[in-house]
Amino acid sequence: MSKRIETKNLDIYYGKFHAVQNVNMTIEPRSVTAFIGSSGCGKSTVLRALNRMHEVINGAYVKGEVLLDGVNLYDKKVDPVRVRRQVGMVFQKPNPFPTMSIKENVLAGVRLNNARISGKQADELVESSLKGANLWNEVKDRLDNPGSGLSGGQQQRLVIARAIAVSPEVILMDEPCSALDPISTLAVEDLIQVLRDKYTVVIVTHNMQQAARVSDVTAFFNLEAQGKPGQLIEMGPTDKIFSNPEEKSTEDYITGRFG
Amino acid sequence: MSTTTQPSTGTAGGGSGDDHHEIIHSSKRFGERLFTQLTKGSGIGILVILAAVATFLVGLSIPALTADVKDLPYGNFWSYVAPFAFGTVWAAALAMVMAVPVSLGIALFISHYAPKRMAQTLGYIIDLLAAVPSVVFGLWGINTLAPAVRPLFLWLNENLGWIPLFSGAVSGTGRTVLTAAIVLAVMVLPIITAITREVFLQTPRLHEEASLALGATKWEMIRQAVIPFGMPGIISASMLGLGRALGETMAVAMVLSPDDVINFRVLTSQNPNTIASNIALSFPEAYGLGVNQLIATGLVLFIITLAVNMTARWVIARRSEFSGAN
Ligand SMILES: Nc1ncnc2c1ncn2[C@@H]1O[C@H](COP(=O)(O)OP(=O)(O)OP(=O)(O)O)[C@@H](O)[C@H]1O
Numbered sequence: 001m002s003k004r005i006e007t008k009n010l011d012i013y014y015g016k017f018h019a020v021q022n023v024n025m026t027i028e029p030r031s032v033t034a035f036i037g038s039s040g041c042g043k044s045t046v047l048r049a050l051n052r053m054h055e056v057i058n059g060a061y062v063k064g065e066v067l068l069d070g071v072n073l074y075d076k077k078v079d080p081v082r083v084r085r086q087v088g089m090v091f092q093k094p095n096p097f098p099t100m101s102i103k104e105n106v107l108a109g110v111r112l113n114n115a116r117i118s119g120k121q122a123d124e125l126v127e128s129s130l131k132g133a134n135l136w137n138e139v140k141d142r143l144d145n146p147g148s149g150l151s152g153g154q155q156q157r158l159v160i161a162r163a164i165a166v167s168p169e170v171i172l173m174d175e176p177c178s179a180l181d182p183i184s185t186l187a188v189e190d191l192i193q194v195l196r197d198k199y200t201v202v203i204v205t206h207n208m209q210q211a212a213r214v215s216d217v218t219a220f221f222n223l224e225a226q227g228k229p230g231q232l233i234e235m236g237p238t239d240k241i242f243s244n245p246e247e248k249s250t251e252d253y254i255t256g257r258f259g
Numbered sequence: 260m261s262t263t264t265q266p267s268t269g270t271a272g273g274g275s276g277d278d279h280h281e282i283i284h285s286s287k288r289f290g291e292r293l294f295t296q297l298t299k300g301s302g303i304g305i306l307v308i309l310a311a312v313a314t315f316l317v318g319l320s321i322p323a324l325t326a327d328v329k330d331l332p333y334g335n336f337w338s339y340v341a342p343f344a345f346g347t348v349w350a351a352a353l354a355m356v357m358a359v360p361v362s363l364g365i366a367l368f369i370s371h372y373a374p375k376r377m378a379q380t381l382g383y384i385i386d387l388l389a390a391v392p393s394v395v396f397g398l399w400g401i402n403t404l405a406p407a408v409r410p411l412f413l414w415l416n417e418n419l420g421w422i423p424l425f426s427g428a429v430s431g432t433g434r435t436v437l438t439a440a441i442v443l444a445v446m447v448l449p450i451i452t453a454i455t456r457e458v459f460l461q462t463p464r465l466h467e468e469a470s471l472a473l474g475a476t477k478w479e480m481i482r483q484a485v486i487p488f489g490m491p492g493i494i495s496a497s498m499l500g501l502g503r504a505l506g507e508t509m510a511v512a513m514v515l516s517p518d519d520v521i522n523f524r525v526l527t528s529q530n531p532n533t534i535a536s537n538i539a540l541s542f543p544e545a546y547g548l549g550v551n552q553l554i555a556t557g558l559v560l561f562i563i564t565l566a567v568n569m570t571a572r573w574v575i576a577r578r579s580e581f582s583g584a585n
């Protein structure tokens with residue numbers, strides 16, 4: 001159920017602006033990979049390139065390859081809609097659909113692409129997805145209430161339930177805890193530990209402790225200089241990156257001796 | 260879109276009581292109070308105007324409603340107004356059935372499909388259309404549209420005549436309730452398009468991306484994120500359009516060749532008139548209680564419009580929990 005991601009010579013552009021240069025990395029299935037690096041170095045950009053969400057921005061495009069178990073996502077024959085079904089995404093701000101109930105939010109992805117499921121199947125899927133997102137106990141008595149009535153942390157877990165309801169191979173998370181309080185953050189971090197067993201998880205975070213706590217592998221991105229494209233500087237096991245990095249700039253960033 | 264009013268006091272008044280902040284605080288409070296009074300004033304103003312109109316209508320209608328039937332130039336009031344009330348609602352409903360889908364289509368095209376340049380040009384054209392006076396639409400209806408739609412009417416009658424709507428003898432002039440409804444549709448189209456376009460453009464990027472990231476196609480994204488989010492706006496826009504269609508006078512008076520009937524057939528020459536158009540046509544020759552009777556039909560129009568708007572408000576309010584306002 002979980003797939004390997006590889007990028008080859010990945011260059012990412014916003015119109016004329018070259019945002020990220022030559023990223024080559026391999027992300028193993030059933031692992032949590034953290035992207036770290038200073039603001040504006042292209043973490044979100046790389047993340048969004050992994051499920052072709054990058055190209056929904058006007059003028060944005062990608063050069064190079066992203067392989068999901070060997071299949072190039074940017075092949076002309078590949079439909080971006082199918083890619084996004086396999087590679088789910090959780091955003092920085094929780095974004096449940098405000099016009100839908102909790103239950104309908106979980107089913108939002110399943111209802112797409114003319115899929116039909118019976119009422120019983122739907123109920124089961126809602127329960128298993130919400131349980132998978134550690135939210136079931138908190139909302140099981142009010143599934144028909146609006147999703148936007150939940151707390152921020154609950155909303156973020158609802159969004160994760162929505163993402164896992166379509167059984168993706170990979171889950172991408174862009175600073176999923178940055179809008180949450182410490183307790184909600186803990187709940188989401190616990191959830192990431194659970195998700196690791198089934199999915200390939202990639203998470204962008206500005207929180208070093210969080211990266212150290214949840215990830216198996218850490219990738220450090222950096223800018224050579226302002227206005228230059230971002231680059232992948234170093235990627236390796238999280239313990240190693242945090243204790244004994246190869247690159248000086250990684251060490252500077254991790255120890256906080258950085259711009 | 261929603262009618263909730265922001266609590267206008269609260270933030271400025273509270274806070275720390277530091278001495279040297281006193282002056283800033285009180286001047287802020289003055290502005291706040293002025294603004295509150297201003298908004299309250301305009302709110303009350305609207306109510307007063309509405310009440311004045313209602314009083315005028317009711318006051319002048321009472322003589323017609325209480326007088327003896329034999330004194331009334333147009334006979335029994337209720338049987339007099341019934342075909343007009345029907346015609347008003349019927350013509351407006353037909354117009355809305357045509358205008359709403361087309362408007363939403365244009366609005367979505369402008370907001371989500373058209374390249375920027377084209378979207379802008381289209382927007383200007385739509386806004387221009389809103390500025391055309393209704394007499395011009397009336398002339399266009401008689402001179403261009405009515406002759407042009409006759410072949411279409413004949414075709415509809417021949418092929419779909421088994422549907423009661425399209426049955427009967429096709430009007431020789433083409434000046435039927437359907438033609439009038441088409442003119443009305445063209446007139447309300449710019450209003451609905453302009454408002455819904457703005458609403459669709461306001462859809463939070465976050466919700467659109469949520470949908471796309473789940474593997475929605477563009478059209479699915481529009482159905483899942485854009486339209487539900489814009490629903491209150493769509494309803495409001497449609498109500499504004501409907502209000503105009505219900506009250507439109509000149510264009511209908513010019514285009515329609517009216518008859519004193521209640522008739523669902525849209526292609527024949529037996530067409531019910533609308534209240535507004537009938538008032539315009541009959542007023543010049545009205546005298547005595549006849550004037551009161553015409554004004555009383557105006558009161559009926561007023562009530563119909565009010566009822567339609569209140570229904571719409573109620574529909575929006577019922578779903579407000581899910582509106583995305585929180
Ligand atoms: N929609 C956009 N249009 C044009 N340029 C963009 C857009 N989004 C991001 N960029 C640029 O691309 C570069 C990388 O941005 P990105 O958002 O990927 O950084 P990030 O590492 O995620 O930063 P942060 O940690 O602040 O989220 C930045 O220079 C940014 O200004």
Ligand SMILES: [Mg+2]
Pocket residue numbers: 043044045174204
């Ligand atoms: Mg970012």
